[in-house]
Amino acid sequence: xxxxxxxxxxxxxxxxxxxxxxxxxxxxxxxxxxxxxxxxxxxxxxxxxxxxxxxxxxxxxxxxxxxxxxxxxxxxxxxxxxxxxxxxxxxxxxxxxxxxxxxxxxxxxxxxxxxxxxxxxxxxxxxxxxxxxxxxxxxxxxx
Numbered sequence: 001x002x003x004x005x006x007x008x009x010x011x012x013x014x015x016x017x018x019x020x021x022x023x024x025x026x027x028x029x030x031x032x033x034x035x036x037x038x039x040x041x042x043x044x045x046x047x048x049x050x051x052x053x054x055x056x057x058x059x060x061x062x063x064x065x066x067x068x069x070x071x072x073x074x075x076x077x078x079x080x081x082x083x084x085x086x087x088x089x090x091x092x093x094x095x096x097x098x099x100x101x102x103x104x105x106x107x108x109x110x111x112x113x114x115x116x117x118x119x120x121x122x123x124x125x126x127x128x129x130x131x132x133x134x135x136x137x138x139x140x141x142x143x
Contacts, residue, residue, distance in 0.1 A: 008108065009115050013070025029120065032065050033113060039065075040109050043081060047102040052088035052095040059085060062109075071112045077101055 018025050039058035046054035059082035066075035081098050088095040 008071065008073035008112060010070035010072045011119075013067075013072070014116075014119065015070075017069050026120065029069065029116060032069060035065055036062055036109055036113070039078075040106055043102055043105060046085075047095065047099060050094040050096070052085040052093075055085035055095055055098070056082055056089070066112070069116070071116075074108050074112045077105055077108055081105065 021028055039062040042058035043055055043062070046052070046058070059078045063075050063078035063082060066072075066078060081101050084098040084101070085095050088097070
């Protein structure tokens with residue numbers, strides 16, 4: 001897992017959610033994926049329509065759900081978008097200031113899902129362990 005992926009997820013928070021949710025963890029993580037796809041699409045559509053009102057709820061939802069699983073970078077970006085949208089509503093202006101953040105949102109959401117998949121899929125390489133196995137395989141090939 002890359003250093004960048006390590007910084008977008010609070011793995012202690014992720015582990016805590018996993019412990020607290022127990023057997024329901026995988027199901028609820030699946031809801032996060034489904035809801036997140038919808039929220040990101042709704043935020044992008046609201047941005048295209050310059051509709052700050054339509055941006056608030058999906059950004060707020062994404063923020064809360066991302067925080068629940070330790071996806072702090074995603075939660076922070078969603079919160080920033082939500083705050084810009086709320087401010088735009090108050091000032092009765094288009095949420096143009098959110099554009100760079102909305103552009104970054106989908107890639108960060110996708111990176112978050114990839115990190116979660118790596119951590120939860122027993123067939124994927126685990127954090128930390130893969131580096132040792134990879135190093136051992138390289139040494140084996142040199143013998």
